[in-house]
Amino acid sequence: MPPMKRLDALRAVYDRLGDSAVVTIMGAVAAELQSIGHRPNFFYLQHAMGLASSVGLGIALSKPAVPVVVFDGDGSLLMNLGGLSTLARYKPANLIHVVFDNESLLSVGGFPTATGTCTRLAEVAAASGVPRTACATTIDEFVTEFTAAQSAGELTTLVAKVDAVGPAAFVTDLGLLENRFQFQRYLQAR
Ligand SMILES: Cc1ncc(C[n+]2csc(CCOP(=O)(O)OP(=O)(O)O)c2C)c(N)n1
Numbered sequence: 001m002p003p004m005k006r007l008d009a010l011r012a013v014y015d016r017l018g019d020s021a022v023v024t025i026m027g028a029v030a031a032e033l034q035s036i037g038h039r040p041n042f043f044y045l046q047h048a049m050g051l052a053s054s055v056g057l058g059i060a061l062s063k064p065a066v067p068v069v070v071f072d073g074d075g076s077l078l079m080n081l082g083g084l085s086t087l088a089r090y091k092p093a094n095l096i097h098v099v100f101d102n103e104s105l106l107s108v109g110g111f112p113t114a115t116g117t118c119t120r121l122a123e124v125a126a127a128s129g130v131p132r133t134a135c136a137t138t139i140d141e142f143v144t145e146f147t148a149a150q151s152a153g154e155l156t157t158l159v160a161k162v163d164a165v166g167p168a169a170f171v172t173d174l175g176l177l178e179n180r181f182q183f184q185r186y187l188q189a190r
Helices: 006-016 028-037 052-062 074-079 082-090 121-128 139-152 176-188
Strands: 021-024 042-044 068-073 095-101 132-136 156-161
Touching (some): 006 028, 006 139, 021 028, 021 052, 021 176, 028 042, 028 068, 042 176, 052 068, 052 082, 052 095, 074 095, 082 121, 095 121, 095 139, 121 156, 132 139
Parallel strands (some): 021 042, 068 095, 095 156, 132 156
């Protein structure tokens, strides 16, 4: 079992997210980040599985001065592997693509994904043309790699191996539309 919990990883970099537009996938990650503390610069992409990196890419290209952080999942990335090629094609220097790889579709019951047996996502990202890739299996490694990515000024995919555990519940009191309009206003002001 990998010795890192995603919630602890999020807590460890939370204070480094204040200046960034942050996009997460749905389910467990979204609820965990909200449990630490929602901010207007956080957008939780509900339902559109696989498209968080694409939303992050759009923001990064249209707002090149805004640092963008995407919190993706292994199942979500596998659902839209072409997203890596599109990221690599445009190589936004202001985008950090974090993949929390729990080897599981945790949010729908914990079915295993192929990253536990055969598919190595950092290598897939590199082979897709992403210029910087990194891996982390501990909190220290994660913080080191995340911090390095923030100062690198180059598109980075950081794959963090985490335990397949999540929050007790995924529904929060932040409405989807409220999040959407709040985030839109945040981006307009940047
Ligand atoms: C197109 C599509 N298929 C299926 C789902 C249902 N679904 C929601 S979350 C999820 C699993 C996501 O897995 P992963 O990205 O690994 O994140 P984790 O839940 O493990 O944190 C699935 C299958 C969906 N939202 N959209």
